[in-house]
Amino acid sequence: MKQSKRTLSVAPMMDWTDRHCRVFHRQITKHTWLYTEMVTTGALVYGDVERHLRYDDVEHPIALQLGGSDPADLAKSAKLGEQWGYDEVNLNCGCPSERVQKGAFGACLMQEPQLVADCVKAMRDAVSIDVTVKHRIGIDHNEEYGFVRDFIGTIADAGCQTFIVHARNAVLKGLSPKENREIPPLRYEVAYQLKREFPELEIIINGGIKTDDEIATHLQHVDGVMIGREAYHNPYSMAAWDARFYGDATPQKSREQVLEAMIPYIRAELDRYGPLGLRLNSITRHMLGLMAGLPGARGYRQMLSDARRLAEGNPELLLEAAGRLRLAA
Numbered sequence: 235m236k237q238s239k240r241t242l243s244v245a246p247m248m249d250w251t252d253r254h255c256r257v258f259h260r261q262i263t264k265h266t267w268l269y270t271e272m273v274t275t276g277a278l279v280y281g282d283v284e285r286h287l288r289y290d291d292v293e294h295p296i297a298l299q300l301g302g303s304d305p306a307d308l309a310k311s312a313k314l315g316e317q318w319g320y321d322e323v324n325l326n327c328g329c330p331s332e333r334v335q336k337g338a339f340g341a342c343l344m345q346e347p348q349l350v351a352d353c354v355k356a357m358r359d360a361v362s363i364d365v366t367v368k369h370r371i372g373i374d375h376n377e378e379y380g381f382v383r384d385f386i387g388t389i390a391d392a393g394c395q396t397f398i399v400h401a402r403n404a405v406l407k408g409l410s411p412k413e414n415r416e417i418p419p420l421r422y423e424v425a426y427q428l429k430r431e432f433p434e435l436e437i438i439i440n441g442g443i444k445t446d447d448e449i450a451t452h453l454q455h456v457d458g459v460m461i462g463r464e465a466y467h468n469p470y471s472m473a474a475w476d477a478r479f480y481g482d483a484t485p486q487k488s489r490e491q492v493l494e495a496m497i498p499y500i501r502a503e504l505d506r507y508g509p510l511g512l513r514l515n516s517i518t519r520h521m522l523g524l525m526a527g528l529p530g531a532r533g534y535r536q537m538l539s540d541a542r543r544l545a546e547g548n549p550e551l552l553l554e555a556a557g558r559l560r561l562a563a
Contacts, residue, residue: 239295240396240438241479242449243267244472245462246299246324246368254503255520256293259465261487261495263472265480268296272326274339275302278311287318290499297322299368301329303339303349305356312357312365323357325350327369330404330414341370341404347385351392358393366396368440371424372403379424386428386435396436398460399425415441415463426455444471446478453479468526489524493552496521500549515544518552525559533558 244251244259246269256268273286278300289296298315300323302308312323327350329340343350350367357365367389371382386397402418409417420442429437438458443449449459465472470489476482487495496517503512518538525531537543537555544551 240267240436240458241265241453242475243297243398243438243458243460244269244465245440245460246270246272246297246326247462247466248272250466250520252520253289253293254517255466256296257290257499258492258496258517258520259469259472260292261492262469263475264484265295265476265482266472267322268293269324270296270298272299272301272329273311275300275304275307275311278314279307283314287314287320289318292499294319295321297324297366299324299326301326301339303343303346303353305353308353309356309360313360316361316363320363322364322366323361324366324368324398325353325357327367328398328400328404329411330370330406330409331411332406341373342406344369344373344382344385344404347388350385351388354389354394355392364396365394366398367394368398368400370400370402370404371421374403374405374407377403377421379427382424383428383431386432390432390435395434396438397428398438398440399428399456401425401439401441422452422455429456446471446474449479466520467523469521469523470526489528490553490556492524493521493556497549497552500552504547504549509547513544514547514549514551515541518544521552525556528559530559 244266248271251269251271259268277286298320300308300311302311315323326340327343354365354367401420401422401424405414405418422439425437425439436457438460439452439456440460440462443452443459443461444464452459473486500517522535522538525534534555537558
């Protein structure tokens with residue numbers, strides 16, 4: 235299979251793929267590309283840049299996803315991302331939420347391909363790192379292939395080489411973001427056709443993909459696969475990716491070794507921000523699915539959700555929770 239640096243990636247997910255989540259995921263897979271939650275240009279141009287852009291060096295390779303539609307603001311934000319050391323800047327043209335639409339960005343931008351092209355050009359002129367676009371395959375009930383083909387063609391003319399294709403339409407009115415991830419049908423063949431029509435572009439497919447065998451099948455047609463909720467709810471499903479898809483012979487960590495690897499990070503974060511600045515739960519909440527499918531997993535989740543124990547701020551709680559599984563076994 236053709237391998238690229240973005241052969242596999244974990245999707246940007248609001249409220250989920252924060253910096254703590256990404257450090258946790260990096261303990262499971264070394265090579266998979268990680269994405270931030272969407273950060274709006276307003277948050278960077280007018281807000282607290284450090285709060286939105288800080289990350290741990292272990293997270294590389296890491297991409298910053300931006301939400302915005304003003305070329306100048308996107309250029310400034312992309313430049314900040316490059317200055318902070320991000321490996322890629324990604325423009326969100328796929329989020330269907332009404333809150334995002336009110337800001338005139340996200341999936342509704344697919345209706346204005348020339349504006350997206352202007353945004354991409356402004357960002358590419360400002361930075362030397364990759365500028366990529368994540369988008370849907372259509373808007374509302376328009377399922378014509380020509381719509382997404384022309385969108386990609388226009389953006390590619392502005393210099394974008396990498397497109398992350400969420401293989402569903404975005405319904406802008408009447409469906410919640412959750413429903414938009416479930417109700418519009420998946421049409422993977424559209425992404426395959428885009429790759430055939432634009433062989434020089436990097437086409438990455440996203441949407442509803444769960445198993446390694448599904449990933450392998452998609453990689454026969456496109457350059458990369460982006461996994462979303464499966465990576466979050468069942469994170470250890472990523473444990474075999476480095477060996478299978480990147481040819482890395484390094485032995486994968488066990489689940490307990492992943493927990494052990496997180497303890498120094500948690501201690502450092504607690505020391506840096508203190509109990510009032512950082513709650514243990516803000517890190518451990520991302521780790522609840524680590525034991526998914528194992529006997530004793532429920533006890534593990536219960537312990538990592540115990541407010542009293544979490545308030546103690548002791549990261550050794552992770553290993554105590556793992557002991558629930560050993561007892562169950």
